[in-house]
Amino acid sequence: MKTLMVLFFSFFCSTLFSQINLLRVDSWRDKVQAALTIVQINEPAIFKEIVAKSTIQSGDLKEAGYAAFCDVQETPTGKILWIMIGLDELNKSSQLEIASIIVHESLHIQNRLHDQPGRNWGNFTYKEKQREHTQIYNYELAFLKNAQASNDEIAGLKRLMRKEKIPIF
Numbered sequence: 795m796k797t798l799m800v801l802f803f804s805f806f807c808s809t810l811f812s813q814i815n816l817l818r819v820d821s822w823r824d825k826v827q828a829a830l831t832i833v834q835i836n837e838p839a840i841f842k843e844i845v846a847k848s849t850i851q852s853g854d855l856k857e858a859g860y861a862a863f864c865d866v867q868e869t870p871t872g873k874i875l876w877i878m879i880g881l882d883e884l885n886k887s888s889q890l891e892i893a894s895i896i897v898h899e900s901l902h903i904q905n906r907l908h909d910q911p912g913r914n915w916g917n918f919t920y921k922e923k924q925r926e927h928t929q930i931y932n933y934e935l936a937f938l939k940n941a942q943a944s945n946d947e948i949a950g951l952k953r954l955m956r957k958e959k960i961p962i963f
């Protein structure tokens with residue numbers, strides 16, 4: 795995790811919203827910025843509590859085996875919230891899909907801050923992960939529908955949920 799974070803720091807940019815760190819290509823920043831605006835409009839509470847305080851980064855997560863992930867880092871001066879989005883996801887996803895990834899990771903962060911502070915996702919049992927993901931993926935699905943996602947975007951998330959064996963409400 796530490797090594798990954800150092801890599802992510804090769805480009806840094808401060809914006810109106812969150813801090814967005816992206817590697818190499820500037821156009822990705824516009825896509826993430828558009829996604830952040832979608833989150834801000836559709837999920838103002840999550841945006842205010844989590845997203846606006848998060849550092850959003852991207853890097854090649856293929857080897858780590860993640861589409862995206864998040865972390866809450868405890869430091870002497872406070873908590874640092876991180877959302878990492880894989881380069882593949884950034885390339886292939888629509889603005890709204892990226893917004894839904896940001897909502898998904900923000901809900902994980904929210905749970906780490908409130909329900910089970912300090913717990914590491916890596917130490918969760920399969921059952922605990924499935925329980926949290928059932929709540930998060932279904933919230934994400936409602937978010938997409940609410941934000942007028944296309945049939946393809948909704949089908950894409952449902953496909954992922956079925957693959958992860960998450961019940962669809």
Ligand SMILES: [Zn+2]
Nearest residue numbers: 898902927930
């Ligand atoms: Zn997740």
